[in-house]
Amino acid sequence: MVLAELGGRISSALQKMSNVTVIDQKAVQECINEINRALLQSDVSFKLVQTLASNLKKTVNPDDLAAGHNKRKIMQQAVFNELCGLLDPGKPSYTPKKGKQCVVMFVGLQGSGKTTTCTKYAHYYRKKGFKPSLVCADTFRAGAFDQLKQNATKANIPFFGSYTETDPVVIAQSGVEKFKKENSDLIIVDTSGRHKQEASLFEEMRQVSEVTKPDLIIFVMDSSIGQAAFDQAQAFKQSVPVGAVIITKMDGHAKGGGALSAVAATKSPVIFLGTGEHMDEFEPFDVKPFVSRLLGMGDWSGFMDKIHDVVPMDQQPELLQKLSEGSFTLRIMYEQFQNILKLGPLNQVFSMIPGFSTELMPKGREKESQARIKKFMTMMDSMTNAELDSTNQKLFAEPSRINRIARGSGHTVQEVQEMIDEYKRLAKVWTKMKGLKIPKKGDMSAMSRNINAQQMSKVLPPQMLKQLGGMGGLQSLMKQMGSKDFGKEFGGAFGDK
Numbered sequence: 001m002v003l004a005e006l007g008g009r010i011s012s013a014l015q016k017m018s019n020v021t022v023i024d025q026k027a028v029q030e031c032i033n034e035i036n037r038a039l040l041q042s043d044v045s046f047k048l049v050q051t052l053a054s055n056l057k058k059t060v061n062p063d064d065l066a067a068g069h070n071k072r073k074i075m076q077q078a079v080f081n082e083l084c085g086l087l088d089p090g091k092p093s094y095t096p097k098k099g100k101q102c103v104v105m106f107v108g109l110q111g112s113g114k115t116t117t118c119t120k121y122a123h124y125y126r127k128k129g130f131k132p133s134l135v136c137a138d139t140f141r142a143g144a145f146d147q148l149k150q151n152a153t154k155a156n157i158p159f160f161g162s163y164t165e166t167d168p169v170v171i172a173q174s175g176v177e178k179f180k181k182e183n184s185d186l187i188i189v190d191t192s193g194r195h196k197q198e199a200s201l202f203e204e205m206r207q208v209s210e211v212t213k214p215d216l217i218i219f220v221m222d223s224s225i226g227q228a229a230f231d232q233a234q235a236f237k238q239s240v241p242v243g244a245v246i247i248t249k250m251d252g253h254a255k256g257g258g259a260l261s262a263v264a265a266t267k268s269p270v271i272f273l274g275t276g277e278h279m280d281e282f283e284p285f286d287v288k289p290f291v292s293r294l295l296g297m298g299d300w301s302g303f304m305d306k307i308h309d310v311v312p313m314d315q316q317p318e319l320l321q322k323l324s325e326g327s328f329t330l331r332i333m334y335e336q337f338q339n340i341l342k343l344g345p346l347n348q349v350f351s352m353i354p355g356f357s358t359e360l361m362p363k364g365r366e367k368e369s370q371a372r373i374k375k376f377m378t379m380m381d382s383m384t385n386a387e388l389d390s391t392n393q394k395l396f397a398e399p400s401r402i403n404r405i406a407r408g409s410g411h412t413v414q415e416v417q418e419m420i421d422e423y424k425r426l427a428k429v430w431t432k433m434k435g436l437k438i439p440k441k442g443d444m445s446a447m448s449r450n451i452n453a454q455q456m457s458k459v460l461p462p463q464m465l466k467q468l469g470g471m472g473g474l475q476s477l478m479k480q481m482g483s484k485d486f487g488k489e490f491g492g493a494f495g496d497k
């Protein structure tokens with residue numbers, strides 16, 4: 001997604017400013033201008049950019065940026081807070097509760113990805129133990145019911161619709177009633193779209209909303225609509241009480257800044273991102289980790305979740321065990337490179353791994369980085385098992401060893417040295433996991449008890465810990481994530497989901 005470019009540009013504006021010897025009002029203004037340009041080019045609405053710039057100007061005092069202070073961090077913190085402020089409307093959206101019946105209605109323009117997203121949403125909650133159902137109240141687009149039926153069947157989710165009834169209000173009402181009787185605890189209503197915002201669409205939405213009385217109305221928006229996002233989102237919000245936003249097609253070439261604009265227009269949080277056509281290409285959205293990744297600061301909690309996706313199930317306990325022993329070997333590095341290469345969109349995964357993000361995988365240079373990783377792996381192919389499994393870094397101080405690996409892999413001594421340096425750098429980050437207690441398979445509560453803020457603080461890069469508000473912030477973040485869920489997600493790594 002092109003949002004990564006936005007992050008890269010903001011980071012480079014911050015870097016440029018911190019390289020200046022005298023930080024005065026002019027230098028701050030230049031940095032803000034650069035950030036403004038990056039945001040505008042990423043399709044964040046003009047009004048929002050103006051607000052953000054004036055807030056930054058108010059909060060960043062050049063006196064605070066005098067010698068001795070870490071200017072980049074102060075400015076970065078201010079940008080971080082402002083972006084979080086833009087994306088966080090200040091009130092969480094309604095969240096379905098298992099066993100408590102609720103109706104969620106989806107609205108959006110035609111082709112925004114509504115129907116696909118309804119199924120992804122149902123599938124997501126079904127995995128969490130809900131009993132979801134789908135109602136197709138889209139009578140406008142021929143084939144909409146067939147599409148929903150096909151998706152629902154594939155995901156094994158009960159559905160309701162009609163080939164003969166033409167009134168979406170009647171279908172919505174009958175569908176909701178039917179599934180209420182059948183004790184579905186999450187009844188999802190897909191509504192019609194139009195090519196553009198039309199009075200008839202809004203009237204239809206209002207009527208469907210009146211009869212189904214949804215607990216939550218989700219506005220689905222295609223991330224590629226650019227600057228139009230703000231007005232479109234606002235028009236929907238003015239017609240029905242939108243309570244949450246889902247941004248789709250974040251895997252495409254969209255600039256993505258529209259997401260920021262939609263939140264501001266609807267004053268509702270983004271709750272999920274659609275990242276592909278497949279059912280599982282759907283990610284819950286959290287403001288702080290998202291902005292953290294955007295600014296290249298890593299997202300440790302997202303990475304914990306990703307272990308489950310990236311690392312093959314049978315390797316997960318072993319990897320975590322090794323990490324808990326604090327023994328990060330070249331073989332582990334090799335295996336992680338393999339897993340990451342297999343996963344595809346490298347930048348997404350890399351951006352989550354503290355330590356991996358900026359150095360190994362600079363934004364916008366994913367192809368080069370991929371080639372670099374493959375090169376490292378070729379060198380590792382020329383190593384002995386003893387070298388791959390050793391944790392003794394002194395081993396690589398021997399020139400003859402480095403020469404042999406270089407000759408064997410067809411690379412220069414410098415290149416091999418570069419790979420060893422990378423290994424040492426990563427080992428330093430990862431060995432901080434030492435002491436993490438791994439519970440026996442199935443004992444998830446033990447896992448959640450064992451991951452505490454103290455331990456997390458050791459593995460987080462210092463700047464990220466600071467962004468989270470130090471130990472206090474981290475503790476409250478972990479509390480928010482709910483150690484139960486956190487343990488469960490992490491526990492997924494043990495094949496116990």
Ligand SMILES: Nc1nc2c(ncn2[C@@H]2O[C@H](COP(=O)(O)OP(=O)(O)OP(=O)(O)O)[C@@H](O)[C@H]2O)c(=O)[nH]1
Nearest residue numbers: 110111112113114115116193248249274275276277
């Ligand atoms: N790449 C990508 N494609 C998506 C995503 N979400 C939906 N799509 C695709 O976008 C197209 C339109 O999606 P639909 O779900 O039919 O859109 P809709 O909003 O329901 O359209 P109407 O029913 O006509 O209002 C389909 O080809 C989907 O597969 C996504 O996150 N990424």
